[in-house]
Amino acid sequence: MRKTSASSIRAAAELLRAGGLVVFPTETVYGLGARAFDPAAVRRIFRVKERPADNPLIVHVADEKQLARVVRRVPPLARRLMNAFWPGPLTLILEKAPDVPPAVTAGQRTVAVRMPDHPAALSLLRTLGEPIAAPSANRSGRPSPTTAAHALKDLRGRVAVILDGGPCRNGLESAIVDARGRRPVLLRPGAITAAAITNRAGIPVAAPGRDSPAAPGARRRHYAPSCRVILVAPALLRRGRVTGLGLPGSGLVHRSPWKGRRPAFARRLRGAVAAYARGLFSALRDAESAGASTLFVETVPDRGVGRAVMDRLRRAALLLESPDGRTRGLGLG
Ligand code: AMP
Numbered sequence: 549m550r551k552t553s554a555s556s557i558r559a560a561a562e563l564l565r566a567g568g569l570v571v572f573p574t575e576t577v578y579g580l581g582a583r584a585f586d587p588a589a590v591r592r593i594f595r596v597k598e599r600p601a602d603n604p605l606i607v608h609v610a611d612e613k614q615l616a617r618v619v620r621r622v623p624p625l626a627r628r629l630m631n632a633f634w635p636g637p638l639t640l641i642l643e644k645a646p647d648v649p650p651a652v653t654a655g656q657r658t659v660a661v662r663m664p665d666h667p668a669a670l671s672l673l674r675t676l677g678e679p680i681a682a683p684s685a686n687r688s689g690r691p692s693p694t695t696a697a698h699a700l701k702d703l704r705g706r707v708a709v710i711l712d713g714g715p716c717r718n719g720l721e722s723a724i725v726d727a728r729g730r731r732p733v734l735l736r737p738g739a740i741t742a743a744a745i746t747n748r749a750g751i752p753v754a755a756p757g758r759d760s761p762a763a764p765g766a767r768r769r770h771y772a773p774s775c776r777v778i779l780v781a782p783a784l785l786r787r788g789r790v791t792g793l794g795l796p797g798s799g800l801v802h803r804s805p806w807k808g809r810r811p812a813f814a815r816r817l818r819g820a821v822a823a824y825a826r827g828l829f830s831a832l833r834d835a836e837s838a839g840a841s842t843l844f845v846e847t848v849p850d851r852g853v854g855r856a857v858m859d860r861l862r863r864a865a866l867l868l869e870s871p872d873g874r875t876r877g878l879g880l881g
Pocket residue numbers: 603604605606641653656658659660682683684721724735736761762763764765766
């Protein structure tokens with residue numbers, strides 16, 4: 549992890565105080581932050597990212613005092629989850645405190661809040677002394693940035709300060725859990741798995757029901773590079789059954805060995821699924837920069853961290869969009 553200097557943190561906090569935006573590293577992905585209680589600055593986040601106004605932001609806090617400014621109350625379930633996972637990549641949906649600007653929550657009565665597990669993010673929050681609202685620091689719909697260079701590519705000329713903390717440890721966004729009821733409801737799979745929540749907090753995780761709030765960001769095409777993404781199962785790669793790999797403009801992101809012709813761009817992410825998750829967004833962006841027009845991406849088993857990986861991949865891939873805005877992957881995997 550690259551260390552961020554105290555003077556750059558101070559300058560970033562100063563800019564936030566003056567109503568500016570700052571890109572900062574977290575353990576999940578890079579965030580584009582504004583003072584959560586500055587509605588004009590928060591609205592600027594939406595403009596800079598070209599983010600739909602109905603997609604609320606996650607508020608980041610460093611301590612109990614900052615948390616108390618954001619939420620109306622902390623129910624026992626939420627306290628248990630915080631004790632188990634904060635600081636860390638678990639975002640909780642709670643009732644918002646009255647003063648949280650509607651721009652942050654897209655007009656909802658709930659707010660998404662988390663305590664990041666990254667020294668630069670925590671230091672920025674403490675130096676500012678206030679909560680920071682921050683979505684991922686990419687243009688809306690693009691793969692989340694896992695390095696400062698990714699954020700710069702998407703937001704060049706639109707933000708004055710990017711704090712560089714090196715590559716993100718998880719490389720995948722936080723899990724989002726509705727923590728208002730008796731059981732945690734998983735609204736978006738992420739870097740913390742449902743099994744880990746069940747084990748460490750000792751409460752089984754529920755799937756969203758009809759009354760659960762939607763994580764609006766989880767409905768859309770998202771995480772997509774500019775090339776066409778096609779999902780392929782490992783068995784097809786191993787058997788050399790992916791025709792098209794040798795064509796000009798083809799690319800491959802994979803874990804398994806494959807048979808057949810070499811694509812113009814290939815990135816192998818070896819090891820556990822967590823390593824695949826860590827390198828995935830970077831690989832999508834590198835394939836795009838290398839000029840790939842069709843990118844084959846290997847699927848992983850849809851469980852554990854793989855569930856979050858597959859969630860992102862399905863939405864990065866070719867899609868059929870149904871009229872209710874829900875998306876369906878067209879992958880081969
Ligand atoms: P990002 O930080 O870019 O991953 O975006 C934040 C995610 O949190 C989006 O998917 C939002 O839809 C989700 N989110 C933020 N606030 C809420 C909320 N009050 N209820 C449900 N989901 C939320």
